[in-house]
């Protein structure tokens with residue numbers, strides 16, 4: 496089982512317009528609402544593929560009740576931690592040419608006791624977990640070392656833990672040596688504090704982090720796929736799809752596929768293939784929709800243990 500902790504979940508409202516006209520009244524052609532926030536997306540993706548996941552989340556206000564309803568509809572098992580504030584609602588504006596504009600709210604203020612209750616709930620939910628994964632931004636009130644605390648607690652219980660975050664909380668979590676991190680290109684550059692124009696630069700940065708005590712670094716690279724670096728392996732995989740529909744949550748689906756594979760004990764190469772496939776399939780779907788097995792069919796994935804380090808990123 497994969498236990499996900501989403502300290503700042505959101506109701507994701509995806510609104511499609513032909514072309515966004517700034518400062519004007521735009522008429523939507525389609526609207527979609529999903530339970531969102533990175534950890535909830537991981538749990539939804541694992542569930543949609545027939546895997547076992549449990550989502551731990553803070554729940555408060557009308558948006559919190561809607562989140563629970565959406566998770567129930569998606570048949571995602573959950574452990575809700577009641578909070579006084581109301582969950583946030585994040586809006587994605589999707590244009591016909593595939594451009595996505597997101598507006599993310601900061602989220603509700605958590606009290607120290609609500610923060611402690613979230614971490615406790617995760618520990619108690621994780622008794623049978625193959626992986627615990629903490630994902631996404633922290634809401635106001637959560638301390639910067641929130642994910643570092645999650646890593647320490649998971650390791651004290653003998654559990655493997657993955658983190659996907661950004662900014663200072665991610666840097667603090669990385670210093671606590673999780674078993675896996677899943678930065679995207681930009682987040683990795685932020686972690687090592689320099690730009691990474693080529694695949695070789697990304698691999699070197701990931702290797703630097705592994706040498707500091709991280710188990711695995713999986714870097715998602717958008718249309719350039721993903722690279723997985725461990726102490727012994729460097730693997731690059733990428734999938735080819737037609738025109739992107741919505742990139743929202745693709746990184747979460749990539750992480751979900753990777754962890755789903757690793758939790759079943761397949762090779763790292765097979766797990767990365769699964770991650771890249773789930774991520775690419777997510778891009779072909781509207782809003783934050785997660786792929787089902789049928790959505791994965793017919794998407795080719797190329798994998799290599801000898802990636803072309805000179806490859807310039809962001810050119811596809």
Ligand SMILES: Nc1ncnc2c1ncn2[C@@H]1O[C@H](COP(=O)(O)OP(=O)(O)OP(=O)(O)O)[C@@H](O)[C@H]1O
Pocket residue numbers: 678679680714715716717718719720721733734735736739742743744745746747748749770771772773774775778
């Ligand atoms: N245009 C694309 N073509 C093929 N695969 C794609 C494309 N865009 C994304 N992917 C797949 O989705 C994965 C995640 O994409 P990306 O690196 O953009 O994640 P992210 O920035 O973490 O996204 P988010 O934060 O929105 O979840 C990639 O590793 C790749 O497998």
Ligand SMILES: O=P(O)(O)OC[C@@]1(O)O[C@H](CO)[C@@H](O)[C@@H]1O
Pocket residue numbers: 503505507530531532533536585597599630631632633743744745746747783
């Ligand atoms: O504000 P955060 O926590 O960084 O990101 C939240 C979010 O943008 O991430 C998911 C996509 O990865 C969405 O479901 C959600 O709206």
